[in-house]
Amino acid sequence: MEVTGEATKWARTSDRGGKVTYHFCPTCGTTVWYQGGPMPEAVAIPVGLFADPNFPPPKFSVWEARKHPWVNIDMDVEHHD
Numbered sequence: 001m002e003v004t005g006e007a008t009k010w011a012r013t014s015d016r017g018g019k020v021t022y023h024f025c026p027t028c029g030t031t032v033w034y035q036g037g038p039m040p041e042a043v044a045i046p047v048g049l050f051a052d053p054n055f056p057p058p059k060f061s062v063w064e065a066r067k068h069p070w071v072n073i074d075m076d077v078e079h080h081d
Contacts, residue, residue, distance in 0.1 A: 009023055009024075059077060
């Protein structure tokens, strides 16, 4: 996979000690993609970046223990934390 274009990077250490690097749009600050943590070879793209209302629903949910109390995940998905 190749990601091209300008991005502002910011890295942090995850709760489990892995490095996570976030890549932001330098104009608006939106997270465009991130990589690292327990699956360092994977590239994650936030689903909110896709404007397609027919985008398929998620198959799994992660980090639910740290979600805001007002977030409700009532779908039939795999739950991981």
